[in-house]
Every structure is written in structure tokens, then in C-alpha cells.
Amino acid sequence: MLQLVALQLNVGNKKQLLLGEKNGGGMELKILNVGYGEVGKVSIGGSLPLVFIGGPCAIESRDHAFMMAERIGEICQRLNISWIFKACYDKDCRSSPDSFHGVGIDSGLNVLAEIRKAFGVPVVSDFSDPAWGGATGEVCDMVQVPAYLCRQTSILRAAAATNRPINLKKGQFMSPWNMKNSVRKIEAFGNSQVLLTDRGTFFGYNMLINDFRNFSIMSETGYPVCFDATHSIQMPTSMGNISGGQREYIPCLVRAAAACGINALFMEVHNDPPNALSDANTVLDIRYLEQILVQAKAIHDMKRELIEKYGEDNVHVEK
Amino acid sequence: MSTLKNKYTLVSEVMMKPDDFPVLLEKALMKEALEAMGKSSLGIVCIVNEQSQLLGIITDGDIRRKLLKVQKPFSAFFVDDALIHAIRMPTTTEPTATLIEGVTLMGQKQIWDLPVIDISGTLVGLLHLHPAIRAVLGMDNEL
Numbered sequence: 001m002l003q004l005v006a007l008q009l010n011v012g013n014k015k016q017l018l019l020g021e022k023n024g025g026g027m028e029l030k031i032l033n034v035g036y037g038e039v040g041k042v043s044i045g046g047s048l049p050l051v052f053i054g055g056p057c058a059i060e061s062r063d064h065a066f067m068m069a070e071r072i073g074e075i076c077q078r079l080n081i082s083w084i085f086k087a088c089y090d091k092d093c094r095s096s097p098d099s100f101h102g103v104g105i106d107s108g109l110n111v112l113a114e115i116r117k118a119f120g121v122p123v124v125s126d127f128s129d130p131a132w133g134g135a136t137g138e139v140c141d142m143v144q145v146p147a148y149l150c151r152q153t154s155i156l157r158a159a160a161a162t163n164r165p166i167n168l169k170k171g172q173f174m175s176p177w178n179m180k181n182s183v184r185k186i187e188a189f190g191n192s193q194v195l196l197t198d199r200g201t202f203f204g205y206n207m208l209i210n211d212f213r214n215f216s217i218m219s220e221t222g223y224p225v226c227f228d229a230t231h232s233i234q235m236p237t238s239m240g241n242i243s244g245g246q247r248e249y250i251p252c253l254v255r256a257a258a259a260c261g262i263n264a265l266f267m268e269v270h271n272d273p274p275n276a277l278s279d280a281n282t283v284l285d286i287r288y289l290e291q292i293l294v295q296a297k298a299i300h301d302m303k304r305e306l307i308e309k310y311g312e313d314n315v316h317v318e319k
Numbered sequence: 320m321s322t323l324k325n326k327y328t329l330v331s332e333v334m335m336k337p338d339d340f341p342v343l344l345e346k347a348l349m350k351e352a353l354e355a356m357g358k359s360s361l362g363i364v365c366i367v368n369e370q371s372q373l374l375g376i377i378t379d380g381d382i383r384r385k386l387l388k389v390q391k392p393f394s395a396f397f398v399d400d401a402l403i404h405a406i407r408m409p410t411t412t413e414p415t416a417t418l419i420e421g422v423t424l425m426g427q428k429q430i431w432d433l434p435v436i437d438i439s440g441t442l443v444g445l446l447h448l449h450p451a452i453r454a455v456l457g458m459d460n461e462l
Contacts, residue, residue, distance in 0.1 A: 177395040184346070217395075 045224035058278035092128035130158035137162025160189035199228035224263035245282035331414035334444030350397035375405030
């Protein structure tokens with residue numbers, strides 16, 4: 001059974017007593033607190049409600065990012081889902097030199113700062129160069145380590161130095177258990193706020209699959225876990241010089257992940273996927289967002305109810 | 320079993336000091352524990368916290384049994400915290416116990432090594448069967 005322990009969190013301007021937890025093995029489940037200053041604070045982990053992390057893959061323009069933030073915010077408010085706006089200012093892992101690379105760090109961080117202020121929502125962006133860590137962490141409530149760079153010490157050091165919660169993507173080439181090495185590096189650099197995100201695992205060339213054991217395995221670190229649905233259906237560089245994707249599988253993968261046990265759901269969302277400047281073959285059309293989120297929330301809530309009723313999973317390796 | 324000469328010998332007089340046997344901190348990985356055991360001639364590693372208090376031990380026998388039960392790949396087994404696979408409440412003795420008591424205890428438990436902890440739970444040594452028997456037999460200066 002879950003053991004409840006008192007934990008004091010900052011919620012808005014108030015100190016609020018929430019319940020932290022330990023799992024059946026007595027391991028403390030860490031809870032991330034995302035948000036500084038005048039934004040709605042979002043807590044991730046334990047048996048807290050599912051959090052959504054989403055937005056366009058890239059900041060295409062100020063107006064587009066604002067429009068997306070407004071539309072996603074309306075949906076999340078309607079569904080009573082806490083959320084974090086995600087968009088990147090520099091896409092450093094594009095397959096082609098001709099692909100849109102991003103609006104750049106200065107312009108991008110200005111847009112993210114404006115979105116925080118206008119909508120009161122925490123924001124997250126990744127950074128691909130350790131030198132960008134400081135500026136990214138100054139603006140963003142959470143910083144993200146790209147999957148391809150998830151074991152690079154210099155990036156992990158820079159992410160830790162921001163003192164912000166870190167969304168650490170599991171590399172497509174990484175086993176879930178070896179993510180502990182990256183977590184230990186971040187801890188060694190003085191940061192203990194990590195969200196571990198699965199975005200699929202290479203299955204041969206140009207193909208990803210999801211191993212749903214990953215959530216349980218990565219949670220053994222004590223940190224919350226997240227499912228990145230829209231990158232999981234990516235077919236990396238399957239179309240010559242760009243990546244393809246099978247977005248028709250997003251809904252079923254989201255349902256499966258929510259049932260397995262995740263603390264956050266990550267999806268890139270766009271109002272016009274065919275004309276998206278980044279990840280056009282994988283971003284989710286915003287017209288489908290609400291029906292996916294409502295199912296994810298329902299399954300997440302039901303899983304919590306089942307565990308409260310029947311107890312935590314207790315099928316263990318024979319001692 | 321004992322000679323009169325060694326009747327009052329204490330565990331603290333015969334035990335190995337922590338620098339002379341494998342001791343790891345609690346966040347050590349299984350792979351590091353196996354390496355530490357491989358480097359020593361002993362089939363045991365002790366795991367302690369920052370205050371040097373004993374948290375658990377892993378022996379050759381524990382690893383043999385684990386290999387038959389843990390179905391995960393070696394790569395996952397190696398990156399597990401060693402403490403996960405440790406015996407958390409091992410049989411121990413105190414430095415003030417007599418050597419005869421220590422050897423008798425090892426005989427009763429069919430074990431080769433006895434971690435030695437003080438009253439605060441701090442690991443202060445390891446009583447290994449071979450030097451213990453040599454001491455009991457009064458063969459300290461032989462072999």
C-alpha cells in the first residue's frame with residue numbers, strides 16, 4: 001500500500017500541506033514543483049493528478065505560439081488538467097540542413113517569457129548547447145534535455161546548474177535502467193528535480209517501439225515519469241531527409257501509458273500539422289487534443305482508484 | 320576447540336580493518352560490488368552509509384542464488400543499486416566479543432565472514448574464517 005507522508009509544497013503564494021508518498025518498497029517518491037514567480041504552480045509525481053506538457057514542437061512565430069497557448073490552455077482549463085507550455089527555440093536535431101532550425105535563443109526565450117506572463121502558465125524548452133542552459137533556465141520553469149543528448153555530461157551539468165526541474169528524455173538508444181546513470185550525474189551536479197520521459201526506443205532502423213515496462217523501471221529511481229506520445233510514433237528519418245510518423249497510434253499508446261502508470265503526458269500539438277515547421281508528420285492536430293486528454297485523465301484517475309482499492313502492485317521477483 | 324592461550328582473544332584483535340576488505344557506499348552499483356569482490360580474495364562486500372553504519376552485505380553465495388532468480392538482463396542487473404540485492408540484516412558480531420564466540424557463531428550459521436559492528440552500528444571490521452581459525456589454533460605467525 002502507498003504510505004502517506006506529510007510534505008510541504010509551495011502552491012501559489014501559500015504554503016500548502018500535500019501528501020508525499022513512499023511506494024511499497026519504502027522508496028520515497030519525489031514530487032517535482034514546476035513554476036516560479038507569477039505562474040500557476042504545477043506539481044508532478046506520486047499519486048497527484050496527471051499533468052500535461054504540450055505545445056508546438058517549435059516556436060514558429062510569436063503569434064502562433066500565443067494562439068497555441070491560448071487554445072491548449074482553454075482545453076486544459078475545461079478538463080481541469082494542470083499543464084506546462086512546451087515549445088523550442090532551436091531544433092538542433094533536424095535531419096536536413098534545409099529544415100526550419102528555429103527562431104533562435106533570444107527571440108524564442110522572449111516569446112516564452114511573454115507566454116508565461118500572458119497566460120500564467122509554466123513553460124519548458126529544451127536546449128542543445130550547454131552554453132544555452134543559463135539563459136534557458138532563467139526564463140523557463142523547467143528545462144528539457146533532448147533525447148539524443150541524454151547521456152552527455154556537459155548538457156546534464158548545464159541542466160542541473162539551472163536549478164530548475166529537468167525533463168530528461170530517455171534516448172531512443174538507451175535502456176530504461178541505464179537512465180539511472182544520467183539521473184546520478186544530475187544529482188552529482190546538485191539537482192534532484194528530474195522527470196524521466198520515454199519517447200520510444202529504436203527498433204532496428206527508422207522505427208521506434210514503446211516498451212511499457214520502461215515507466216516502472218525508470219520509476220525505480222524515485223522520480224516521476226512521463227510519456228511522450230507524439231515522438232513515440234515518429235519513424236526517425238524514414239522519409240529520406242525528414243522523419244515520418246504514424247500518428248494514428250497516438251490515442252491507443254496514450255491509453256496504454258496512462259494505465260501503466262505515468263505522472264505526466266507530453267504531446268506536441270499544432271493547429272495545422274501538414275504546414276507545421278517542425279515535426280509535421282508527428283505533431284497532433286489540436287482538434288484531437290481534448291478527446292485524448294480526457295481519456296488519459298480518466299484512465300489515470302481510474303488507475304489511482306484501483307490502487308487505492310486493491311493495493312499497490314505486489315507481484316515481485318521471488319526473494 | 321580452543322587453546323587456553325586464545326581463550327580470551329577478542330574479535331577486535333583478529334578482525335580485518337575496513338581498509339583491508341571491500342566496503343562500498345550505499346549508492347554503489349551491482350557492477351561495482353562485483354568488481355570490488357573480484358579484486359579481493361574474499362567472497363563478501365559490505366555496504367555502508369556515509370556514517371559508515373552497516374546497511375547490508377553481499378556474498379558469493381547471494382550472487383549465485385540471485386543469478387538463478389533475477390530474470391532481468393545482465394545490463395539491468397549490473398546497474399541496480401547493490402543494496403537492492405544485499406542481505407539487509409546480516410549476522411554480525413561486536414569487537415568486544417571473544418574470538419571463540421565469533422568462530423562458534425560462524426559455525427552455527429555456516430558462514431565464512433562476520434561483519435564487526437560497534438554499538439552505534441558502525442562497521443569497524445570483518446572477521447574472516449581463515450585468520451580466525453589460525454588465531455584459534457595459535458598459528459598466527461605461520462602460513
